Amino acid sequence: MKTLNEYMAMSYRMEIVEDKDEGGYAVSFPDLRGCLTCGETVESAVANAMDAKKAWLEAAIEDGIEIQEPDSLEDYSGQFKLRMLWTRIF
Numbered sequence: 001m002k003t004l005n006e007y008m009a010m011s012y013r014m015e016i017v018e019d020k021d022e023g024g025y026a027v028s029f030p031d032l033r034g035c036l037t038c039g040e041t042v043e044s045a046v047a048n049a050m051d052a053k054k055a056w057l058e059a060a061i062e063d064g065i066e067i068q069e070p071d072s073l074e075d076y077s078g079q080f081k082l083r084m085l086w087t088r089i090f
Contacts, residue, residue: 001067007057012070014049016042031068032056 012029019026019038025045028036035056039045060067 001061004054004057004061007061007067008054010070012053014046016045027052029053029056031070033068 012031015028015030017026017028018024024038024040025042026036026038027045027049029049032053035052037045037048037052039048057067059065
C-alpha cells in the first residue's frame with residue numbers, strides 16, 4: 001500500500017458538475033467511490049474536493065480499504081466511434 005502523499009500526488013480524474021437548480025458545483029472523483037463534495041464557486045468546489053480527497057484517502061488507508069489507482073491515459077487512443085443514420089427527405 002502506498003502512503004497518503006503518494007496517493008495525493010496521483011492524478012485522479014475530477015468531475016465538476018454545475019447544480020443549476022440549487023446553485024454551486026458538485027465535485028467527485030470517479031476512481032474514489034463515494035468521494036464527493038460541493039462548493040458555491042468552481043474555485044471553492046475544487047479546494048473542497050482536495051480536502052475531501054485527502055480525508056477519503058486517510059480513512060481508506062486507516063481502514064485498510066483497497067484504493068484504486070487512477071486510470072492511465074497512455075492507453076487512450078483519443079478515438080471514439082459514432083454511428084449516424086442519414087436519411088434524405090424529399
